[in-house]
Amino acid sequence: MKKLLLLLALVLPLFISSCGDDNNDVLSPMEQDLVGEWAIINAPNSQARDIHYVFKKERTGSRRILENGEVVNDVPFNWTLEGSNRLTLSYAGQQTVLDITLTLTTLHIVYVATGATEDYSKYVRPETED
Numbered sequence: 001m002k003k004l005l006l007l008l009a010l011v012l013p014l015f016i017s018s019c020g021d022d023n024n025d026v027l028s029p030m031e032q033d034l035v036g037e038w039a040i041i042n043a044p045n046s047q048a049r050d051i052h053y054v055f056k057k058e059r060t061g062s063r064r065i066l067e068n069g070e071v072v073n074d075v076p077f078n079w080t081l082e083g084s085n086r087l088t089l090s091y092a093g094q095q096t097v098l099d100i101t102l103t104l105t106t107l108h109i110v111y112v113a114t115g116a117t118e119d120y121s122k123y124v125r126p127e128t129e130d
Helices: 002-017 029-034
Strands: 036-042 050-055 060-067 070-082 086-091 094-102 106-111 117-122
Touching: 029 070, 029 094
Parallel strands: none
Antiparallel strands: 036 050, 036 117, 050 060, 060 070, 070 086, 086 094, 094 106, 106 117
16 A cells, blocks of 8 residues: 555646646647648739748737848747637737638738738748759
């Protein structure tokens, strides 16, 4: 009986410490589809800028502006997805709320504050030539 209690005393702290709030680390199928890089294909007010959103599985990411294929502006954010279409981007001290429609290859964004829309396509980096 003492051995069993000793074993329980040794093992129990491992179970207790591993039972933290791990649900935040598990991505929903919709969040998994969002992860990746998205390149703008249609934005009426983008002034022909090449804009990319990058969503990482750690719920971080960045909004990048590119010129001639080079990143000239890279603004990091944290992101959360509420339900299947309300995306919140948290930048330093501010938030942007977006309503999104997502397929495997397209991302349609509506900026809640302004009603402006943008369309993005899943971006696959071209392979570099050797």
